[in-house]
Amino acid sequence: MSAAPHAVDLIRKKRDGGELGAEEIRFLVEGAARETIPEEQLSAWLMAVFLRGQSLAELDTLTTAMRYSGEVLDHTGLGRKTVDKHSTGGVGDKTSFLVGPIAAAAGLADPMISGRSLGHTGGTLDKLESIPGYQTQLSIAEMRRVLEKCGVSIVGQSRNLVPADRKLYSLRDRTATVESPYLICASIMSKKLAAGLDALVIDVKTGSGAFLRNEKDAQYLAALMVETGERAGTRTVAVLTDMSQPLGRFAGNWVEVMEAMALLGGERDPLSEDLREVSLTLAGWMIYLGGKARSAEAGRELAEEKLTDGSALRIFRAMVAAQGGDVKALDGGAGFHTPKFRREFRAMRSGYFVSADCTKIGWAVQRLGAGRERAGEPVEAHAGLEMHVKLGAKVEAGQTLATLFAGDEARFAEPEQLLMQALTIGDAPAAAPPLVREIISADNKDSYLKTQSRP
Amino acid sequence: MSAAPHAVDLIRKKRDGGELGAEEIRFLVEGAARETIPEEQLSAWLMAVFLRGQSLAELDTLTTAMRYSGEVLDHTGLGRKTVDKHSTGGVGDKTSFLVGPIAAAAGLADPMISGRSLGHTGGTLDKLESIPGYQTQLSIAEMRRVLEKCGVSIVGQSRNLVPADRKLYSLRDRTATVESPYLICASIMSKKLAAGLDALVIDVKTGSGAFLRNEKDAQYLAALMVETGERAGTRTVAVLTDMSQPLGRFAGNWVEVMEAMALLGGERDPLSEDLREVSLTLAGWMIYLGGKARSAEAGRELAEEKLTDGSALRIFRAMVAAQGGDVKALDGGAGFHTPKFRREFRAMRSGYFVSADCTKIGWAVQRLGAGRERAGEPVEAHAGLEMHVKLGAKVEAGQTLATLFAGDEARFAEPEQLLMQALTIGDAPAAAPPLVREIISADNKDSYLKTQSRP
Numbered sequence: 001m002s003a004a005p006h007a008v009d010l011i012r013k014k015r016d017g018g019e020l021g022a023e024e025i026r027f028l029v030e031g032a033a034r035e036t037i038p039e040e041q042l043s044a045w046l047m048a049v050f051l052r053g054q055s056l057a058e059l060d061t062l063t064t065a066m067r068y069s070g071e072v073l074d075h076t077g078l079g080r081k082t083v084d085k086h087s088t089g090g091v092g093d094k095t096s097f098l099v100g101p102i103a104a105a106a107g108l109a110d111p112m113i114s115g116r117s118l119g120h121t122g123g124t125l126d127k128l129e130s131i132p133g134y135q136t137q138l139s140i141a142e143m144r145r146v147l148e149k150c151g152v153s154i155v156g157q158s159r160n161l162v163p164a165d166r167k168l169y170s171l172r173d174r175t176a177t178v179e180s181p182y183l184i185c186a187s188i189m190s191k192k193l194a195a196g197l198d199a200l201v202i203d204v205k206t207g208s209g210a211f212l213r214n215e216k217d218a219q220y221l222a223a224l225m226v227e228t229g230e231r232a233g234t235r236t237v238a239v240l241t242d243m244s245q246p247l248g249r250f251a252g253n254w255v256e257v258m259e260a261m262a263l264l265g266g267e268r269d270p271l272s273e274d275l276r277e278v279s280l281t282l283a284g285w286m287i288y289l290g291g292k293a294r295s296a297e298a299g300r301e302l303a304e305e306k307l308t309d310g311s312a313l314r315i316f317r318a319m320v321a322a323q324g325g326d327v328k329a330l331d332g333g334a335g336f337h338t339p340k341f342r343r344e345f346r347a348m349r350s351g352y353f354v355s356a357d358c359t360k361i362g363w364a365v366q367r368l369g370a371g372r373e374r375a376g377e378p379v380e381a382h383a384g385l386e387m388h389v390k391l392g393a394k395v396e397a398g399q400t401l402a403t404l405f406a407g408d409e410a411r412f413a414e415p416e417q418l419l420m421q422a423l424t425i426g427d428a429p430a431a432a433p434p435l436v437r438e439i440i441s442a443d444n445k446d447s448y449l450k451t452q453s454r455p
Numbered sequence: 456m457s458a459a460p461h462a463v464d465l466i467r468k469k470r471d472g473g474e475l476g477a478e479e480i481r482f483l484v485e486g487a488a489r490e491t492i493p494e495e496q497l498s499a500w501l502m503a504v505f506l507r508g509q510s511l512a513e514l515d516t517l518t519t520a521m522r523y524s525g526e527v528l529d530h531t532g533l534g535r536k537t538v539d540k541h542s543t544g545g546v547g548d549k550t551s552f553l554v555g556p557i558a559a560a561a562g563l564a565d566p567m568i569s570g571r572s573l574g575h576t577g578g579t580l581d582k583l584e585s586i587p588g589y590q591t592q593l594s595i596a597e598m599r600r601v602l603e604k605c606g607v608s609i610v611g612q613s614r615n616l617v618p619a620d621r622k623l624y625s626l627r628d629r630t631a632t633v634e635s636p637y638l639i640c641a642s643i644m645s646k647k648l649a650a651g652l653d654a655l656v657i658d659v660k661t662g663s664g665a666f667l668r669n670e671k672d673a674q675y676l677a678a679l680m681v682e683t684g685e686r687a688g689t690r691t692v693a694v695l696t697d698m699s700q701p702l703g704r705f706a707g708n709w710v711e712v713m714e715a716m717a718l719l720g721g722e723r724d725p726l727s728e729d730l731r732e733v734s735l736t737l738a739g740w741m742i743y744l745g746g747k748a749r750s751a752e753a754g755r756e757l758a759e760e761k762l763t764d765g766s767a768l769r770i771f772r773a774m775v776a777a778q779g780g781d782v783k784a785l786d787g788g789a790g791f792h793t794p795k796f797r798r799e800f801r802a803m804r805s806g807y808f809v810s811a812d813c814t815k816i817g818w819a820v821q822r823l824g825a826g827r828e829r830a831g832e833p834v835e836a837h838a839g840l841e842m843h844v845k846l847g848a849k850v851e852a853g854q855t856l857a858t859l860f861a862g863d864e865a866r867f868a869e870p871e872q873l874l875m876q877a878l879t880i881g882d883a884p885a886a887a888p889p890l891v892r893e894i895i896s897a898d899n900k901d902s903y904l905k906t907q908s909r910p
Binding site for chain 1: 463464466467470493494495496497498499501502503505506507626628629630631632
């Protein structure tokens, strides 16, 4: 019985529903980061956390310990407040390309550390890497230079940032302990807080394309993230947005960059309006929490101004250039990255587009070649999908509902099957769900935190 | 999505409270035995089983799959029914030395695969190895020859027997998943069933020295083991016996062999009467379930006859000789293995010996050198403890309550501290708990199996 805790005792305590102390949680997180606690013990603890839950104090300590398990970003001397937006993962979600430049145009800095395609959801890094030359692996010094120059830098996670999460996430993936609100919160928030943010807006996806489809689960996770962010001194708000169908017109990699470019260039397209609206709402909150507007509504107005006046576009192009990307390719439009094959997906009957299984649509995008089944696999820049209708639309038999893009005709069969299952044409009109379902902030988080019971 | 199950899917299913199918459980057990499923996945599954429990069908499949994960004993042609007794672990429990030879004397065969000291409990193998020359690691062929000659052979577990349990037990020890009734049952019963038994009597210890101190937990585990044994075609009964104080007069290694020899030799000692009574009850059930008596009571009478007429003693000596032990040492009495140092532990006050923390007494025995802290450590043959009083006794201040034996005087301090905490002298007389608390058999197991709720 030495003074240092034994991992097995801590596992037992959590297994029995106890609350671990700060030292105990730090011991486990350090053990994960330094690999001094073996994987079988870490995974037993993760499963105990999954099934027993955590107190808010435990979650706070876990997040903070993970945040400081490696190097952290320090923006001292940058002269701007730092803000960021994080999404829990969606299909066709290219808001990052809009909100980062808009926030920068409003006088803030966005050090955005993004991820790759995972399961049915797309990845910001994969999309950016469809721009020839764009470098996502920058050193901290290089990222700083881009931030100083452009106000926004979108990069991948360096190996030195939050090593405890790299270890724990890999274990969770192998041990069926991914979907715990506590472990999701700690994983997301440790990385976001390590980026050194003054304010954070979290886009929590809800609906058929979200990882958390149950609305109560989404609300609870959102409240946990707001609580954890605020405890760490980062102004945090969660915006629950709709993911019942792909956001915007395109889902894939290059096609999403192109759609964002069009919006940044001032184009309006009915099929991109949902993307524009969600982006402006998120950017409005970023601007408000970053202190550049007196309310989220005022922030939204400023965001729209920065989108309309072309300043966000200039910043996006400057960032691409600063990170080695070929800016000319951005202007090439259809001439660049044209997919080898296209396939129309048509309505079998007339009626109304009443519902979508957006997760299946996401898998279709992935199977077309835009995503990956396993970490490390390459993705195809030009693969993807264009939606020609939005939920609620009236459709005629034979009308094209979607166009599929792939580099190989054999790629179409599975996505077509998935779309047949995913898109439902009904007889009666049905309204599309609201784009922004709910805002969870420091003001109302507590009521959501009371709702969770043991799994 | 191949036809073979993925470990992560099975973990998820159990995590969510689902019931795994037979193929799924066999996949996990084979993966443990062949080391094709990594430890972090096995331990996540073990924690999910710990917190979610198992159905009786799952437990049956788990036990059977573990049983057949390596070689199994086959007693075809032995010409005797095979029976055995297993204890969940106690202090001073040397019933094996009595019941094995008694069952053999009654015309049965007992292929007893025993264990080593673990935590606060003693180990039959450690005790037998205090007999110079006694070999506990026999091949299957060697064990068969001893069984043919003597009717009983007490050996250690070969590496080829139940390899899945070796893997899973080691993991459970490291991941705080030991105390699950399902996992305990599968571990015990897979090993006992691999020994090829027609009948099995399980001595489930209850009271302050038992691993399961809660009576309902002990009853539930007992019923699970009876259920699992009967499903496998082995007549099984569980006898819940008292472990509120050491069983018999001595606890240690050589001192326990000597106490058993005295009883086998027909001696009667008030401080050994509890040991004699429990042994005869267990042996009576072994004889009855083995078909050599028409009832457990009749079995007990036959057991007492075989103890009294010296036939059990002759068999024990023959077994020791057949396994290489020095039989002359057994007759040496105090002249052999005399401990270097003795220490009297005296009553601080007068009154009644009203209660004991028998786990602490077990730790005192262990700290004297008779047990081990970690697997693989050596134990001292002559270390141990003699109790001079039984619960309920009237004691005078200064009276010797126990004598401690050790090879090094420095060994006494910690055990003395433990005994001070463990032995309580009160003002009013208190009755000792009944020795045999309950019998759980095929007839009444179902009522106990209904009692368990989720942890």
